[in-house]
Amino acid sequence: MKSKKILDTVIEKIIFCCGILAIVFVVLIFGFLLKESFSFFKDYGIINFVTGKLWYPTSAPPRFGILSLMAGSFFVTLGAAAVAIPLGVMAALYIAEVAPVSIRDFLKSGVELLAAIPSVVIGFIGMVTLVPLVRTVFDLPTGLTAFAGSIMLGFMALPTIVSISEDAIRAVPWNYKEGALALGATRWQTMYRIVLPAALPGIIAAVMLGLGRVIGETMAVMMITGNAAQIPAGIFEPVRTMTATIAAEMGETVKGSMHYRSLFSIGVILFMITFCINFIADLFLHRMKR
């Protein structure tokens, strides 16, 4: 009896330490990011950094304007949203409300499988299939464009959007649907007038989380979007995202240099953006639970 009690407290302590450790790591990472970026902001100026259009980190004098990189991230994310939101919400509706049980299980495992594909593989597949296709179909000099990147990233956001939206849709009380059907509403009317509005907070959370993944995604965008650091004139232009910049240039920088610290600063901006998105998603998830 006594040894059992000791074991209990030991396990409890271990779990406690793991929890604390996770928090400590987050704080350390964040502290490190802040330290590097603060010193950069002091040297270069935060305003110059976020509003500058030119990203020439190795020319003399170097230019560290990330507006074009933010625009690149923004464009690609927006495009991914345009692909993933309609597709994802429709798929979730189909899985939750329409599909017979056998098809539902099949589709759900399909969606889970999609989530399990590593992003390099998605990038690679996009590079050899989608990119040439975009180039020939739209008659462009290169298929490595924001458009191709958006489609691929849309697919990467899909699993999150589908599975969380599906949960939200299934959480809509049967009562509501029964009430609508009993008034003579068709299945479709019930869906878009009652089920969708009731599930909306959850769907918004799903979209936010899905897009959070898109903004933070690196590998696939680096392979497909063309990596030109310019403010794109349209979706058929090459772009470069914030993440791709960090990943591509970190290896070439001298530790502690201006360039090195500027990449950390991009990381901070990225962190703030994803933090906001996750925060909004969280708000809506809580609203859904209520």
Added chain:
Amino acid sequence: MPLKKIDVENLNLYYSSFHALKSVSLSVAPNRITSIIGPSGCGKSTLLRTFNRINDTIEGIKITGEVRIDGSNIYDDGYDVDALRRKVGMVFQRPNPFPLSIYENVAFGLKIHAMASGAVLDAIVEESLKDVLLWDDLKDKLRRSALELSLEERQRLCIARLIAVKPDIILLDEPCSALDPIATLRIEELMVELKKKYTILIVTHNMQQAARISDDTGFMLLGELIEFGITSKIFTNPAMKQTEDYVTGRFG
């Protein structure tokens, strides 16, 4: 009984292999309140839910026999189920207003059936809320969420939402079981008021309620309709032994 509003003939219902309704036959007259009583699990809800075919969605369900409403069998192939449900409205045990505004709740049926819009819609919403005695309290709160209402108000709203589409028949499945005794009495008064315009069927566990408000009563046991007739006769001088045992409280 003069006319038949609902005419059930030899109705059998199976949930997969479970025989839930056994050769039920009855006729319901218009503008009367008919109550269905019986112990838990005897099939009262199941029977009520065959009248608007809301059972249809359940997997493995099988129905034989006929349910004629105004003379036509609602289980005929090609019968318009959405139109049926407009004609035969249902109020559920747990009040289930939609998570929309009070106004949108009442307007819902009218909108989906494209029955009214604009000023006409407003007028019908007002009239329906007046019919359930909610208008005076809620006329300034129509844009508020229906989920802010009390249980009794919610149940009244659910009734208003029904009568807005001008049904013929109103089915109520233990509509007062979530309500306190005073709210129950007020809903009962409302039903008596409503029977001037509608044919009402109510499932209830509460025998006093059945005795108070209904004109006809059916007693069910284990999926069978044991006895059906004028309420006073069922309660004071039933023909069947089981009915007598149940209404005198000897079992159930």
